[in-house]
Amino acid sequence: IKADLALYSAKAGGKGQIVEFHESMDTDYRLRQRLKTDLKHAIATGGLHLVYQPVVDLRENRIIGCEALARWNHPELGNIPPSTFIPIAEETGLISDLTRFVLDMATRDCRSWPGEISVAVNVSARDFRASDVEGMINTALENSLLPARRLEIEVTETAVIEERDVVNSVLLSLYTRGIGVALDDFGTGYSSLSYLQALPLTKLKIDRSFVMDIETNPRSIRLLANVAQLGKDLDLVITAEGIETEAQLDLIMAKTRIDHVQGFLFGVPLPTADIVRLIERHQAAPEEPARRMVADR
């Protein structure tokens, strides 16, 4: 069953690998049914947990926030990637409970971090249609006592296109209250520029695919710089996702107006206790580059 899961996850996009189609529909179906049941149980019994990936401000050279990422360690099957279980949660309607859990946990954890570090939570398209996103956010903020300005909501470009009207009105209300609103995976979802301009956003997160080959392809760094400039023209803060190497960082600093960076070079997603240690170490030695602080730990 572990091999079936690996194949299933790969097909769901988990590892981004290409998998040959073969006679596994039946296994797929049974595996999906099993994952549905088990995910429901996991959400209800505390079987999911969160890890946090630091986001670094390039100009100030410091960690300014963290993105909350859900993890599911299945008792028998081991780690199941979000690219497998999030779509299952969306299709089964379990996503509301999952998002509520993430909002509650992330706001409480963030409240215990030193300084003004913010936390970003991913909200899915389906939440806007089926869950009371605003109500869940209000409850999380009230219970955690986290100031609204330290919470950021990430929505994918695809969600915005699919659920246009409801997304727009919810985002406007969040934006008005000072909650950060980031458009995630930007550049992968074909949103029209005129529509983008009308959205109440604070931040664009440029998808990792724009960063991946900037070292080897001069066109890619020009494209990245232009996408970033487009966001700057809309007065948005720009984050680049998926920075893995020093060479990518050097190019980004030299050729683009990107404000924030996130990626394995600055830190993999970590449990909240490690994030606290990281921030404390960083605040104790602010002159050290944030990427060294993270890489050295």
Ligand code: C2E
């Ligand atoms: P995302 O929101 O774009 O999150 C960033 C993903 O990129 C994370 O994958 C992160 O671990 C990965 N990443 C960060 N830096 C690097 C890097 O330098 N190189 C590479 N190769 N990858 C990097 P993860 O945690 O597997 O999550 C995948 C996606 O699943 C997320 O993409 C998000 O769309 C979704 N997801 C994760 N947690 C949640 C959640 O709590 N709720 C919802 N609705 N979606 C979630």
Ligand code: MG
């Ligand atoms: Mg995200």
Ligand code: MG
């Ligand atoms: Mg993203």
Ligand code: MG
């Ligand atoms: Mg992405």
